[in-house]
Amino acid sequence: MTAWNEDTEAGASELGAVTVVEGSSFCISSHSGDVHGGGSQGAYYQDTRVVSRWVLRINGEPREPLVARNPTAFQAEYVGRACTEDGRFESPLLVQHQRTVGSGLRDDLTIRNYSAQPTTCAMELLIDADLADLFDVKGGRASNASETVRWAQGPDLHIESLHADGQRRGVSFQAQGATATEDGLTFNVTIPARSHWSTTVIALPLLNGQAPDNPFIAGTPLSHSVAAQRYVQWEEHVPRIRLTDQNVTDVLDQSQRDLGSLRIFDDNHPGRAAIAAGAPWFMALFGRDSLLASYMSLMIDPSLAAGTLQTLAGLQGSKVDIDSEEEPGRMPHEVRLGVSAGLSLGGTAYYGTADATPLFVSTLGELSRWGLGEDIIESLLPHADRAIDWMEQYGDKDGDGFIEYQRPNKHGLVNQGWKDSWDGINFADGTLAETPIALCEVQAYAYAAYVGRSLLARAAGDTAVERRCADRAEALKAAFNERFWLPDRGYFALALDKDKKPVDSCTSNMGHCLWVGIVDEDKAPQVAERLMSPEMFTGWGIRTLGSDMGAYNPVSYHNGSVWPHDTALAATGLMRYGFVEEASKVAGGLFDAAEHFGGQLPELFCGFDRGDFTNPVPYPTACSPQAWAAAAPVQLARILLRFDPDFTRSVLHLAPILPASLGTFKADNVLLGRSRITVEASGSSGSVTGLPAGLELRSDPRPPLTGELFG
Template identity: 30%
Template sequence: MMEPRWHRDPETRSHSPGAIEPTLVLKDGPLFFVQSSDGQPASSEGGLFFKDMRLMKPLCWTLGGHPVSVLSTHLYAAHRGEVDWTNSPLTWDGTTLLPLTLHGRMTFVLAHQRLFIRIRLKNFAPMAVAVPFVLDLHSTFDDIFQVRSVVPRDHSRAPIIPDMGTREVRFSHVGQHGRTRTFSVAVEPDPTAIDVPASERAAMTFKPSLSPGASAIFSFEVAPTDEESRRPSAAALSRRVFRAALHQSRQAMSWVHAVTQIDTDNTDYNRVLEQNSHDLRALITAYPEGRIVEAGIPWYVAPFGRDAAITGLEALLLTPGLAQDSLAYLAHWQGSRLDPSRDEEPGKILHELRQGELAGSRQIPHTPYFGSIDSTLWWIITLYETWQWTQNHHWLVRLAKPLERAVGWILEYSDPDVDGLLEYQRQAEHGLANQGWKDSVDSILDTAGHVPAGPIALVEVQGLAFAALNKAAAMLAMLGKGSLAEQARRRADTIQAAFSAQFLPLAAEPPVYALDGQKQPVRALTSNHGQLLFTGILPLDEAEWLGRRLLRPDMLSGYGIRTLSSQSPFYNPMHYHNGSVWPHDNAIIAWGFRRIQAWHALQVVADQVYQAARHFPAGRLPELYCGFSRRGAAGPVPYPVACYPQAWAAAAPFFLLRQLLGLEIVGPRQIILNRPLLPRWLNRITIQNLEVAGGTAAFRLTRDAVAGGVTCTDLGGDVAVQTMASA
């Protein structure tokens, strides 16, 4: 039979020539896979994960008892990875094998909630070779919170003994929640041996005899099973591997044809947009309650309210369906009662929902957990922006009740001390102490370096609430809920007045970062301040001053705006929230720059995030990176445990592009490009199949080298495209 031509996939995204990415990250639905490319024990955080449980650690493999030497890695969209490797110098059965003699190509495919593996081993030596290849499997059945070391592993549980057949190994575990989790590893052809070197492990050994130029192919299928899993196909395993790759290739191409098609004269920028588009597709997961974009791999493959809402907003330029699905899913789980054990309140949008063993046995509160002060605010903001983008009033009507409940939460529960501001304080024993987007325990520190006592009122949360209530009032008025709309407007005015009195300084300095439980100010210049700019809560002169302040070297790293000024005594460029750079954070700040017409600042931020993306493999933006100052042509310093991919980081390039385009919806089937900008690395951009304003738009922007500025050509969609003078 002819060998499958894996390289024909039209959506191939390989790394730069000769590059070796140490880790492959793949996802399909609730299944994701984090694997070191050299097959050696690496970080303890990788492996195969399914529904909040790590089934097994990363695969390990050896050739002739020695590690292999990786030649290259390739990523195909977000569902398939490929590793090419060769042998190191080795002696086996009295024969010395020179390096670069045997070639191995391992292909990993995630499809149909299974991991498929194909290994081709080819002999380039002038003599026959029979060297054992060993694939080591190590089951764990650890909850994701145990992998993260948030909750200790239960070492008292019974050992997992593999159930071995001729061509299959099966691992099973009965969790504390009473459910049985199982995964099986099928192989074709028969291995030479299957050994159990220790509990929880199994090693498959293959020793093909390869004449000069000959190849051997091994196929594997790793199938997680629970009550909802499907039976595997009866087809030969080698055929199933090929069909899985073909299926995912078709799914990826269907996505490409369904979403907005963007093409520019910059191939690097095209690569960034294409890879991050595929990552967004991979992060969408279907549940019985609907579809939602999950937050990121490996730690946050779960529904997160804040992340999903912001990602949906950022990705409107790519597809409004992502926001529509995620908002509806979150509405299904909207808080309905007072439950301090989960920080739940009526109308509140969830923070995080888990379905693993610890959640099922109620050892963690994520069933769901509601400890977020701003998820509800972002849900309202994204609802409004999606309604405006689509001009779909019928869709808004379907979410009218959740909107009313969300506004009700702001009016009733968000200001417990009735001082006009929104505050949070943890009620759940195992909940989050900090409940803004910077939710690490030390993201807010007073002048002495202590975590302030709550309740905490955050600076950007007041702006988000002001914007959310005004947007909600517009939607409620359209829905015929005039009384509630007026209440929302009055509450917005109250927030703005309280904010001006308690957060705005008398001199030229940033607003207060936060107020502690005694209403004492916590002062620091952070990226949170930048998120105020789009909300309209600041007077224009204050907003313009703040916009300029964010571009000074202590905030601007060269690869984006830092989370904390480098002048702060608590600045650490390697800290999760106190000095790092987050792409989504910068995209939101860029939205504010457009609102206040800070054209230069908008271009600077868009350029710096793009320059950062160029340095990451395949143009895939991580959750965050370190905030060290840029050093010439050197790229940003990676944050060692960043999620990669991360939804709101993957969507950030599309939101930044929207801000550069100045795309605004005038009405049904009418959009305007308000003072569009082309960055210095773009001379042309063509956008087609843009689902907006109740129709489809297509246009091209071109830099006018003679007259200066940007010219727009309408390419004939059923949405009229107009342009205001370019900046």
């Protein structure tokens, strides 16, 4: 079985690799478009590598790559120069290669002859498919499939293998004008002077001999593909955001494109989209990641949160299973489709997470504020109640009021919060904390879950549930501020360990506690001061671990790096408690970092101080695009607008504090309830056009909820 505690990071991708993504399918290739065997490159469908080698030779030689680009997330275009028959690159032959992923792989190849003479080409496409599970590739292990069978039949090459679960996984390669061999496909063509020759190569995945729905078909316009149609619909659906600051506009545009590319769809509910965690290795539903990303994306498309909640609800735990760590009411950590998922996860879904379950309830509560379908909210309330039952019965096994985690097996995650690396939870002196562990941000999420469920009950007129959840929230807040606060340090402990001893390292996790409002007002100034200290704030973002801590390493995964989503949530917390200048400074640093990353924030980057290097230093195995990194700029824009709809109270708060450097802000086509509104802002003034009937616009920030609940 996969040791989860050894494999939480993304596997390394080759330098200069080109990645295309559509749903859970993706392809990683070299800059030339070739896929070379032996590494992580390849095309993946349903967590199985269906192409492990794709090498084009023309007249026995590779192309000379000229350019590669991604016009859309699901497409790549490569241009290269082919050798002549005598082996010279100084040739009139130009190769244009368009790659599209979806239910397999489609490569459209065109060779243009710019010579005044006809040219003969011998083309060879060397092909292989190891049909390896994604987990094996990511972990650098050999495929566990049985012996692979290959056979050529006319223009088609078939590759198939039998897997541990008894399923036959295979792929068929086909191309117009090809002759298939066991090594690949060959073409012999003559290209007239000043003319071109084209073909389409399709890799068709097969499961027990059956092709997927909506396969690629040669000759069918790419605009008819499912991926292209989804892309067009997304572009028409999402807001159009423009600022005077072109950098921030470009960052927000990139975020929208990335979020669109990371959507995954349920075949049984094709109109329902959820968010995958990130490309290339995490193109799957992850409870925590998908929920936080969909929360931060509400201003772009609240239906993503609805789809994510509905999809998770269908996977909610119903029994106790030590292998997969499923428990009644628990939400899954990760859902996979590959043939080895049962071996790696204990099932296709793995439930080892402490935070996805309370985040499910709090996200549902936040979604209700956006007026997106009372029927959706109502249908999910039973799942929210089962989630709260899990929090109280299984999450809090020792009955002290806090949610703890401890894996019940040897292959699950050792750490089950968002810092889930094996060494991510440590004391100030660097020693590791031992489980069971109660993380500070998990208690904050639980508090938000109780508050959210209380308000949902209030809207439904259920006073008994409203009062019970409000009382639980109040008790949890009081206990949290008493047990986790370190008065001599001026910040909250990262966690309580197995002996209920505070894990006293200074981390970014307490920024999440500010975000949801569990922090007492008298403690917030010290938390804000610590988050903005030189030990925590790099100038680009907030470190996961203070530079004065024993385990600090700016090039670590969770012990000193900067994660954009983490920084964005901390900035949200700073804004919530009225630290406007500090929140604006953090937002500005992260937008500046995004500019250095070409407008696309990665999963994480190194935690070096801004004064040490001109640019933020990339982390070598960071995912990009990655869901909550893509959503972070959207969340930052929202907090600078202080844009907070609340259909449960019939109000919309808009109290902008836009820095002068950003200039004016305008967003058309923002979905609010069943209306499409336009939001405009400049400095401290803002307006809304198309406000839904019955919703009052207020120019003050959204007030804390705690006073109304407990006052």
